[in-house]
Amino acid sequence: MKRGSMFLFLLLFFCMEVQAQENDSLRFIEVTGSAEMSVEPDEILFIMRIKEFWEEEFQEGKKPEDYKTKVPIAVIEKELMNDLNRIGIKEKDIRVQNVGDYWRERGRDFMISKQLELRLTDFSQIDQIIACVDTRGIDYMNIGELRNKNLSVYRKEVKTEALKSAQEKAEYLLSGAGFGKRIKDVIFIKEPEEEMQGMGYVQSYISNASVSGSGDSGRFDNLRKIKLRYEMRVRFEIE
Numbered sequence: 615m616k617r618g619s620m621f622l623f624l625l626l627f628f629c630m631e632v633q634a635q636e637n638d639s640l641r642f643i644e645v646t647g648s649a650e651m652s653v654e655p656d657e658i659l660f661i662m663r664i665k666e667f668w669e670e671e672f673q674e675g676k677k678p679e680d681y682k683t684k685v686p687i688a689v690i691e692k693e694l695m696n697d698l699n700r701i702g703i704k705e706k707d708i709r710v711q712n713v714g715d716y717w718r719e720r721g722r723d724f725m726i727s728k729q730l731e732l733r734l735t736d737f738s739q740i741d742q743i744i745a746c747v748d749t750r751g752i753d754y755m756n757i758g759e760l761r762n763k764n765l766s767v768y769r770k771e772v773k774t775e776a777l778k779s780a781q782e783k784a785e786y787l788l789s790g791a792g793f794g795k796r797i798k799d800v801i802f803i804k805e806p807e808e809e810m811q812g813m814g815y816v817q818s819y820i821s822n823a824s825v826s827g828s829g830d831s832g833r834f835d836n837l838r839k840i841k842l843r844y845e846m847r848v849r850f851e852i853e
Contacts, residue, residue, distance in 0.1 A: 642801055643788060644849040647780025651772045653840040655760035658734040660743070661711070663753040664690045665727035672750060687726040690751035698732070701742040707733040727753060737838055760840045772842045777803065780848040788852065797850040804847040 667690075668681035695705065711731050715724040734740065743755070762768070781797070788795045 641852045642849050643784050643797065643852055644847065645780050645783045645787065646845055646847045647776045647778070647783055648843065648845045649772045649775035649779055650841065650843045651768055651775075653762050653765065653768050653842060655762050655838075655840055656735065657761040657763075658737065658740070659758040659761070660732040660734050660740060660755065661729065661758040662694075662732065662743075662755050663727055663729045664694060664751050665753045666690065666725040667751055684723060684725075685751060687728055691728060694730075694747060694751070697747045698743070701739065701746055703732060703734070703739060703743075709733075731758065762840060765840065765842075768842060769844075772844045773805070773846065776844045776846040777848065780846050781850070784848070784850045796853045798853045799851045801849040801851055803849075806845050806847065 664687065666687050667685055669683040669685060670676040670681045695708070698708065699705070709731050711729040713726065713728045715726050732743075740757075784797050788797065
């Protein structure tokens with residue numbers, strides 16, 4: 615009899631506990647807050663790939679079968695380094711990422727290519743590169759990454775603002791709906807994946823931004839900042 619009573623007590627306690635949890639689950643509001651910030655980069659990684667070419671490619675009326683004078687990679691690299699040094703980019707800020715080759719025409723030589731990474735501090739240097747270097751031996755140029763030494767601090771600031779945004783949203787939703795309720799404690803905070811543009815929403819949306827050899831700097835206008843954006847999904851207890 616005692617065992618039966620104990621079982622009945624535990625069953626009633628369990629039912630009361632479940633009911634309490636169900637009732638508690640109704641007294642919350644869940645919202646998503648977001649915040650953004652644009653950050654000036656203090657370091658720009660700029661990618662350049664140079665490749666061998668035939669002098670005859672740039673001579674009017676020449677056909678592939680006429681290509682005979684190959685410009686070697688060493689010559690192209692030396693001329694590029696001279697151009698870069700003239701506009702103030704030092705060799706210590708240039709490093710080789712990789713070297714490769716590619717097949718040009720059936721029966722012809724492999725053409726060597728080399729990829730360089732330039733560490734820049736100012737977008738005006740990119741404008742100068744585009745305007746000044748000999749583009750005949752340049753396969754492509756692009757912005758590889760934007761950096762800022764204080765980026766971790768800015769991330770925290772944006773996350774804090776996203777959390778404040780969630781709090782404000784929850785408060786005005788409750789007051790605007792005429793419930794006469796207020797938020798109380800935070801039940802949980804969930805951070806979705808980070809977004810970074812400018813390497814910012816944190817997928818790099820500029821890493822494949824190809825540019826030609828023209829001096830049109832306007833094409834970089836939307837790529838000159840690191841854009842941070844964060845969202846916070848927050849559940850608040852309602853008083």
